Amino acid sequence: MSPWQQHSAKRPMRGTWLLWCAEWQRLRRQPAVLAVLAALLAVLLASAVHSGLGAAAWRAQVAKGRAEAQAVHAREHRAAVAGAASVAAALATFQFARQHAPPMVLEGEGGLALAPAALAVLSPWATVTVESRRTDTRQGEPLHNPLLAELGLPDFATVAALLLPLAVLLLAGALSQEAQEAGLWRWMQAQSAQAGRWLRVALAWRLMAVWACAAAASVLAHAIDPGATAAALLWWLGALMLYVAVWGLAAACLWRLPVSAGAALLAGLVLWIALGFVLPAALVAWLDGRMPMPSRLADVVATRAQQQRAEMAMDTLLHDWYAAHPQVRPPVTQHTWPVSFMPRYVAQEEALRPLARRFDEQRAQRLRVLERVAWLSPPLALVLAGDRLAGADALRYARFKDEVDVFEDQWRAFFLPRIMGYARLGPDDLLRLPRPPDLRTEGH
């Protein structure tokens, strides 16, 4: 029995402690390992700063949008005077109704720093109107350079999902083979009854080091975002721990391969590519085949067809509206824009809403299915977890769009009788304006 084996047999805890200490000493004296960890930390920190600043900028933009809306509301309230019904009054009421609805925004959750760009790509701003929001194609999409959007730095969650496995595999994917090639394995077998334990300790240190890099960057990202919450950070750190452990398990599986260290490393890379790129792409292809998104181009055609139908039926719709609302008595008999357009907008909205909402519903449905199979690809599962914590997932977006539709109905119901009755908005009307759900608790 070797001295080490004798020592371990007498004091097992002390032996374990010494093993951990020895491995720690070995780890910190390996320049290649330190270089990989330093590179990983540098990239993760850069990404964390980028995403954290993105989240902070987003929250500032939301606050600014809200403040501007409140300022407009206060200004209009001061300027509002009651007056008689007239064509000018109808126009003023219409202009207010189409321009001054408080903006609705899908705010990020406590983990927004994990995926701010994912939220931005969803068009999370919505301003309701009494016109036809869905036929005005100029609204809703941000300006961006497509090249930078294509190449740009992904969100922190995506960077972590891609780089952590690479680091784990580089550091630990060929530990066993390296030990055998260096003659270390044989030596350890001679020194210890459980040589495998040494490998497991070496793996554990490497996994902890990788997790620590990711955790440090995550804390930084959340520290930069003023809206970040401790709960989101803790969930994320837990998810990262699980993620690193899964890849640690994969690395340990590679030890079983009867190949050289270089070949084991290559096998690790192939696994990384398969789970990180090929499988998610295959899942998307499967999803596209099983439940494809509706065509945006076909939607353009359907929207125009409805637009044309409503335009052709404008006179009838106008007549029917006044017939159905005898309590509204307009001061004129010949109606022009905007009054003549209002019933048309209502008809258009009724027909176009289901068409437009198909996209949100299908996106949410596809996400539900994707979440069920995401365990097949750990990187995909981590990205989805990041989206959930950021509040940038399609399910939440669909709920947001539901709220927008509800608010738009309230807004339209409030203004339609007033515009059709050629009424001017008075101070009392402005106090009774419908408010979106997220503004109801705030006082004006």
Added chain:
Amino acid sequence: MMAVLLRHELRAIGRDGRFALLALALFLLLAGTVMQSVIAQRRLADEQRAAAAETRAQWDHQGGKHPHRGAHFGLYAFRPQGALAMIDPGLQAQLGQALWLEPHKRSPARSRPVADEPPATRLGTLTPAFALTVLLPLLVIALCAPSVSADRARGTLRLLRGAGLRVPHWLAAKLLAVLIAVLLPVLGALAAGLAVGGAALTPGLWWRLLTLAAAIGLYVGAVAAIALAVSAWAGDTRKALALLVGLWAAAVLVVPRLAAAGAHAAIDVPAAGAFAAAIQHDIHHGLPGDGDLASRGRAVDAGLLRAHGVARIEDLPLGVSAARRLARDAYADKVHALHFDALWARYHRQARWVRAASLLSPAIALRSLSMAMAGTDLRHQQHFEQAAETYRQQVNTAIDQWDRQHTRGLRSFEEKYADDALWQAIPGFAYVSPGAGFAWRGAWPDAAVLGLWLLGGLALLVWAGHGLVREGRS
């Protein structure tokens, strides 16, 4: 001698089970992505054709309307994709699929496919271009990393040198063998994909395809030269492999993204709301030296009265609303052009930032060049949007001129005096994609950068070869 060495290296590669496995995997992946891309591009082309035909039919059969309301119903422009988009869809996912053409306003393209894509695509969209730019270097690395170091470790190099082998010849043979082993199946897979996709091989497409193939050759050559040099420099295969994988991750995953983030931070793009507001401001208040909207309108009216020798607007022998609109829209077009040109200039400055980073990563240069050849880059999109904008102005001018000629004085928008004859008289949008020369003019710096990378790789290989020679003497 070279022929013997080359044959020997090719035979060695053929016998390497790992290479065969990886090459087969990459070939299947490439073939799969090409097939998937072919299907996606066909579906997109079919959808575009159908949407273009139907939106045009809707335009043609609007029925009786006020001409300006008919113009507001608008037309749509859809950009046809070139055959090479199936190899590199480039910016397709980030670009709007449809461009709405209406009076008064120039709109950016809308409905970005990326907004409808599931989160999985953020990890990377598996396209042939992705396989070529990101995964192909891994195959080259797997092939080259053990190539020199293993021969050194086994003592083969010492034996060969004893037999009179010259190290530069030996390294050149290895490089050529890697190029042949990698490029033949890759280019074969791409050619087969194009054939299956039914691409019509016009001379323009041939030139673009040849340029792309040459660029892939330069890229693979550069990566192989660097990988062989590292293999010669490193003590063992594991060290060479770890270093090369690190370099690969930096070059294809990190540098392009940091470059894009740097470009974004250095050159700001206005927010959509601010951009639209600035255009409206300049239309209403006028550009420096011009009057505001009201004064410009008064000047138009005064000019019309003077030209026709009448004192009242009502007496003008033409459609006054249309005449005013023509003048207003001509000014709006000028303002829009100014702002959109400035926006595109910003985009191109950002692109130049990214291009500068290609000196640190050949993957950026290859990606830029392949997008240019496939016609899916920024310049081709700008070319299309400019053509669509010219068409938008022509359509609206034609309708307003018809209105000006066929009416008198001021007419209400509620009047419906235009019919299908007017809509159908408007010619369709016939977009002609630019030729290969246009793509080359945009992509030559990328080709030059790839050439520099190859030269740099070769220089590194020569330096590593000298090291081997010195090592043999000592």
